[in-house]
Amino acid sequence: MSSKLLLYLTTTILLSRDVRCYDDKAVEITELLVPESPRSGDDVTLTCRFRLVGYNHRLYTVSWWRGKDQFYTYKGTNIDPKHAYTFNGIQVKKDESTEESVVLENVSEDTSGLYKCEVMGEGPAFRTAVETKTMTVIVPPKQVDLSAWSNPDPLTYRSGDMVEINCTATGAKPKANIKWEINDLPVKERNLMKYSDFEDSRGRVTSKLGLRWRAPDYFRNNLARVTCIAMVGGHATRGSKNIYLDPASSAAFNHQFGAAGSQLPTTWTILSLASILIARSFP
Incomplete structure (x- = not known):
């Protein structure tokens, strides 16, 4: 080779x-x-x-x-x-x-x-x-505010009253998806009040969703806890309030003569309101 x-x-x-x-x-x-x-x-x-x-x-x-x-x-x-x-x-x-x-x-x-x-x-x-x-980095709402149309302190209603509360989620990007719960359970569509969104110059959105129902529905032992949940990109921001039902009005509402306008004693009314204030002092 x-x-x-x-x-x-x-x-x-x-x-x-x-x-x-x-x-x-x-x-x-x-x-x-x-x-x-x-x-x-x-x-x-x-x-x-x-x-x-x-x-x-x-x-x-x-x-x-x-x-x-x-x-x-x-x-x-x-x-x-x-x-x-x-x-x-x-x-x-x-x-x-x-x-x-x-x-x-x-x-x-x-x-x-x-x-x-x-x-x-x-x-x-x-x-x-x-x-x-x-x-995509998301911006949760700066805050979630719950506000009642009428604003007694504490939030107390009588049987037959219309409970109306708004939840406002401020400054989210993208817009927050808002939902309501009463006593940890989702509410029905008919109980919701929808509003238009507001978007600022930075693209951050303020959204509002209302909740309404007639007392004494949803109250348990004269109490209803409402929670607003604002979801953005899988992150939740929550706000909650306790709402009270005047037990005197509840008794009158359910009394057989309630519809005829029968009046409960003033002493019972005072004691009923006192029981609400005492209940609010406990977590």
């Missing part, structure tokens, strides 16, 4: 081994965890789990992007592998971040966007895998 032929065969074998070595290498992202709707002010952890396929295949970089902004890189070959960059709405907690996770501090509406994890294997192949997910 000539020396030229031997050199050709040796070179071909070595090159084929290198090609096969490159072909055997791959990068797979096995799981990308990006919270879909975290709450404004929270710290958020983004996780990108991956697998490097192939003999002696080592990590080159893990890079995180929001849109066109690259805010974190982990370089596996560096002594100091972590590199973090600050953008509007993005502040990385570098000490708590790793090759698979990056922690964002105190997220806000500006943090929202399309997030990309890019994992690259070491050269010369530089195999790469990319996955993306969207995160």
Whole structure:
């Protein structure tokens, strides 16, 4: 065999081994965890789990992007592998971040966007895998207020009175989904009063939903506890009030002569109101 032929065969074998070595290498992202709707002010952890396929295949970089902004890189070959960059709405907690996770501090509406994890294997192949997910930071209502049309203290009604209460969820983004409960049970559609929303210049929405029913319905032992729940992106903000039924009026309402206007003694009325005040002093 000539020396030229031997050199050709040796070179071909070595090159084929290198090609096969490159072909055997791959990068797979096995799981990308990006919270879909975290709450404004929270710290958020983004996780990108991956697998490097192939003999002696080592990590080159893990890079995180929001849109066109690259805010974190982990370089596996560096002594100091972590590199973090600050953008509007993005502040990385570098000490708590790793090759698979990056922690964002105190997220806000500006943090929202399309997030990309890019994992690259070491050269010369530089195999790469990319996955993306969207995160939208929500703003819960600043407060949930319950207000009655008539505002006695305590909130006390007589049998036959119309109980009317509004729940207002202020400054949510996106708008809050409001629902009512009485004594921990959902109310019927006919007991709801719907109002138009108000949206401010920042896109934050104030919503209101009313609740109405005629006493003594829904009262148990002369008490009804109403709760308003404002839901935004899976986060709930609640407000509750205790409403009392005048037991004197309840007795008159149910008395066989009540419809004829029979009057209960003044002493009984005073004692009944006193019992309401005593009941409110206990949790």
